[in-house]
Amino acid sequence: MEQEVDHEMHEPSSFFTKYVWSQDHKVIAIQYSVIAILVGIVALVLSGLMRLQLGFPGSFDFIDPSAYYQFVTMHGMIMVIYLLTAIFLGGFGNYLIPLMVGARDMVFPFVNMLSVWFYLLAVIVLLSSFFVPGGPTGAGWTLYPPQAILPGTPGSDWGIILMLVSLAIFIVAATMGGLNYVTTVLQARTKGMTLMRMPLTVWGIFMATVLALLAFPALFVSAVMMLFDKTLGTSFFMPAILSMGQQLDHEGGSPILFQHLFWFFGHPEVYIVALPAFGIVSDLISVHARKNIFGYRLMVWAIIMIGVMSFVVWAHHMYISGMNPYFGYFFATTTLIIAVPTAIKVYNWVLTLWHGNIHLTVPMLFALGFVSTFTIGGLTGLFLGNVVVDLPLSDTYFVVAHFHMVMGVSPILVVFGGIYHWYPKMSGKMLHTGLGKLHFWGTFLGTYMIYFPMHYLGVLGVPRRYFAYENYDFIPDSAKDLNAMISVMAIFVALVQLIFLFNLVWSLFKGKPAGDNPWEATSLEWQTETTPPGHGNWGKHIPICHRWAYDYSVPGYEQDFLPQNFVDDKKAGEL
Amino acid sequence: MSFLTPLMEKPWEQAGSPQQQYLGREHTRKAGLRLLLAVVSVLFVLFIVAFLMRSQYPDWQPLAETSSNPLFNKSILWLNSLYLLAASICLQVARANARRQNRLFLRFGLILAGLFSAAFVTGQLMFWQQLYQQGFVVNANPALSFFYIFTGLHAVHVGIGLLAWLGALAAMLRNSPKLSQYVDLCATYWHFLFGLWLVLFALLVSKPETYNAIVEFCGLGA
Numbered sequence: 090m091e092q093e094v095d096h097e098m099h100e101p102s103s104f105f106t107k108y109v110w111s112q113d114h115k116v117i118a119i120q121y122s123v124i125a126i127l128v129g130i131v132a133l134v135l136s137g138l139m140r141l142q143l144g145f146p147g148s149f150d151f152i153d154p155s156a157y158y159q160f161v162t163m164h165g166m167i168m169v170i171y172l173l174t175a176i177f178l179g180g181f182g183n184y185l186i187p188l189m190v191g192a193r194d195m196v197f198p199f200v201n202m203l204s205v206w207f208y209l210l211a212v213i214v215l216l217s218s219f220f221v222p223g224g225p226t227g228a229g230w231t232l233y234p235p236q237a238i239l240p241g242t243p244g245s246d247w248g249i250i251l252m253l254v255s256l257a258i259f260i261v262a263a264t265m266g267g268l269n270y271v272t273t274v275l276q277a278r279t280k281g282m283t284l285m286r287m288p289l290t291v292w293g294i295f296m297a298t299v300l301a302l303l304a305f306p307a308l309f310v311s312a313v314m315m316l317f318d319k320t321l322g323t324s325f326f327m328p329a330i331l332s333m334g335q336q337l338d339h340e341g342g343s344p345i346l347f348q349h350l351f352w353f354f355g356h357p358e359v360y361i362v363a364l365p366a367f368g369i370v371s372d373l374i375s376v377h378a379r380k381n382i383f384g385y386r387l388m389v390w391a392i393i394m395i396g397v398m399s400f401v402v403w404a405h406h407m408y409i410s411g412m413n414p415y416f417g418y419f420f421a422t423t424t425l426i427i428a429v430p431t432a433i434k435v436y437n438w439v440l441t442l443w444h445g446n447i448h449l450t451v452p453m454l455f456a457l458g459f460v461s462t463f464t465i466g467g468l469t470g471l472f473l474g475n476v477v478v479d480l481p482l483s484d485t486y487f488v489v490a491h492f493h494m495v496m497g498v499s500p501i502l503v504v505f506g507g508i509y510h511w512y513p514k515m516s517g518k519m520l521h522t523g524l525g526k527l528h529f530w531g532t533f534l535g536t537y538m539i540y541f542p543m544h545y546l547g548v549l550g551v552p553r554r555y556f557a558y559e560n561y562d563f564i565p566d567s568a569k570d571l572n573a574m575i576s577v578m579a580i581f582v583a584l585v586q587l588i589f590l591f592n593l594v595w596s597l598f599k600g601k602p603a604g605d606n607p608w609e610a611t612s613l614e615w616q617t618e619t620t621p622p623g624h625g626n627w628g629k630h631i632p633i634c635h636r637w638a639y640d641y642s643v644p645g646y647e648q649d650f651l652p653q654n655f656v657d658d659k660k661a662g663e664l
Numbered sequence: 665m666s667f668l669t670p671l672m673e674k675p676w677e678q679a680g681s682p683q684q685q686y687l688g689r690e691h692t693r694k695a696g697l698r699l700l701l702a703v704v705s706v707l708f709v710l711f712i713v714a715f716l717m718r719s720q721y722p723d724w725q726p727l728a729e730t731s732s733n734p735l736f737n738k739s740i741l742w743l744n745s746l747y748l749l750a751a752s753i754c755l756q757v758a759r760a761n762a763r764r765q766n767r768l769f770l771r772f773g774l775i776l777a778g779l780f781s782a783a784f785v786t787g788q789l790m791f792w793q794q795l796y797q798q799g800f801v802v803n804a805n806p807a808l809s810f811f812y813i814f815t816g817l818h819a820v821h822v823g824i825g826l827l828a829w830l831g832a833l834a835a836m837l838r839n840s841p842k843l844s845q846y847v848d849l850c851a852t853y854w855h856f857l858f859g860l861w862l863v864l865f866a867l868l869v870s871k872p873e874t875y876n877a878i879v880e881f882c883g884l885g886a
Contacts, residue, residue: 264700264703310707321802325714341721342806
């Protein structure tokens with residue numbers, strides 16, 4: 090039995106309406122992903138340049154301190170916002186939400202199209218700052234005033250302005266996309282798709298989108314106000330200050346106010362990246378271990394808990410800015426409490442694997458890699474959540490190691506896993522397995538080799554953000570050797586990504602045909618009539634959802650998976 | 665708990681006959697608009713929090729205390745508020761008459777609402793010009809900087825509303841059946857904008873004791 094829906098389906102016909110000015114969520118998702126991956130490659134190259142300086146100081150003439158800070162800033166900003174946020178929400182969210190909830194498209198396709206074009210505009214504005222006088226901003230990705238807009242910081246003329254404008258455009262794009270994702274989940278689910286039957290991927294992206302909608306305004310506020318301070322000479326964030334021996338016109342502004350606004354956005358941002366990853370990993374583990382997810386309801390509530398809690402922990406990024414001890418106590422407590430739902434998720438992934446029929450496919454390898462790196466990164470987060478531990482460690486490589494493990498490596502492993510998992514649906518072709526495994530082991534082991542030693546550097550007290558480490562007695566020579574090794578591994582990991590890019594392109598033409606459901610998965614996106622799904626996704630009839638997304642290895646059935654739209658004739662007879 | 669009802673809804677129950685399905689899409693647009701208004705509210709709440717926190721620093725000068733303050737003479741702002749109120753009322757009239765299928769009032773209401781909104785934006789710009797001529801430029805003092813941001817951003821939102829209004833106008837000229845739905849959405853948006861303007865207006869011209877008390881109450885002081 091299937092639900093007939095009389096739907097306006099204006100199938101686009103010309104090349105432009107089909108592939109460029111497309112309103113189809115699948116095309117928009119691919120546009121988002123391609124832009125995000127391209128700009129991500131820029132950020133990857135920047136990180137390689139940084140590591141060249143750190144590993145082999147003085148060997149490369151073109152990297153001066155200014156250039157180094159510009160690399161750091163652009164690398165951080167691009168990776169966090171323009172790659173990870175964009176690819177999880179704009180890429181995976183766009184592609185998967187309508188397919189997984191059984192909708193024909195996003196509810197506002199035109200706004201969705203505007204979203205991707207605004208995103209592209211934001212990226213162009215951002216990258217154009219490489220070509221203006223003074224280059225891009227080197228203020229660090231947190232853009233703290235007053236230094237961000239004062240001479241002496243690289244790119245304080247044009248770079249910072251372009252950065253702030255680009256962020257504002259990105260926020261408009263993310264809001265337009267976000268309205269679509271949330272409304273689609275709430276309003277366009279197919280018959281039978283209750284909220285508690287949605288795959289966790291949708292739950293993760295949904296909650297992350299809610300966070301994005303509520304948190305990005307804080308970044309917008311701070312960006313607009315800093316733009317005023319820079320261009321119009323207001324004093325929102327700028328205190329009375331001497332610069333280059335001159336008294337500036339600014340007076341009375343509060344840099345701490347910026348930090349509060351920035352981190353009120355910045356901490357939820359961590360979960361904007363993490364929650365989709367949580368959701369996707371849950372689905373990958375369940376599908377490739379042929380087992381229902383352990384504790385589905387708890388997983389959903391953990392996602393919601395984490396989402397809500399993420400708004401009351403922001404000041405743990407500001408312990409060293411100085412604050413009332415009671416504030417520090419409050420934020421340390423909330424930070425430690427948020428570890429509880431997070432730990433629940435990790436336990437549930439492990440318990441899903443327990444006695445599962447584990448297939449070590451490429452997506453599964455990436456999912457397992459994520460559980461490992463996320464646990465390591467999460468544990469060091471518990472250290473840093475405590476004020477007294479954070480104070481000495483905050484400005485060292487320990488923090489670099491922590492946040493790269495937890496929100497650099499972990500989400501990017503999920504991005505890869507997700508691409509290996511859904512590429513067959515998006516293209517109709519399988520990615521090459523051997524190349525995929527090579528890519529996984531190179532990336533997984535390589536990133537461990539990069540970030541694990543950094544913890545030791547941090548405990549030694551090696552400060553982060555420094556351009557060079559000459560003439561510091563407390564830094565032993567062995568630390569410099571370690572830095573050189575880390576740099577070699579960073580270049581290695583960067584090169585390994587070429588395998589992935591090659592695989593993406595090669596498989597598109599030469600890959601094995603995938604069929605409709607190569608992983609024998611239950612969720613609706615694998616039950617489409619054609620692969621890749623055509624315009625409107627479902628042909629004539631929208632599928633009806635009869636069960637949750639995790640009916641794997643159900644006793645009494647021949648096949649080890651029951652798709653969500655599977656009608657059980659035996660039970661239907663009984664009823 | 666009407667706020668939470670969208671969470672409990674089973675959207676497919678809105679489908680069914682073509683007639684009902686059409687209503688379902690209207691429902692979707694309404695949900696989208698409500699969500700947008702929530703996001704805009706968060707945006708302005710954060711600006712207001714920033715305003716309140718900044719107001720606790722010693723260089724803060726209130727805007728409407730003495731006759732030398734920029735907002736002491738509020739007559740233009742009151743007039744602009746009336747324009748926005750009129751736009752809001754016109755849309756409400758249009759909405760009510762769309763339900764009653766009264767085409768004449770619907771059309772008049774819609775057109776007048778747009779004109780009043782344009783008058784509001786123009787009035788705000790004239791007030792800016794007047795301030796500028798008196799030397800009250802954007803970086804003259806922090807409260808004034810906030811005034812320009814608040815009014816500017818609010819006017820931008822009215823502008824975005826006017827784009828939607830143009831869409832409704834086009835639907836009216838085409839005699840599209842979607843007109844009443846568009847008018848309904850516009851009315852909601854304009855009521856929100858009017859309410860938002862009142863809050864911002866009140867905050868900007870309120871006495872320091874007022875927002876000091878708010879800051880005290882919310883614990884926003886440093």
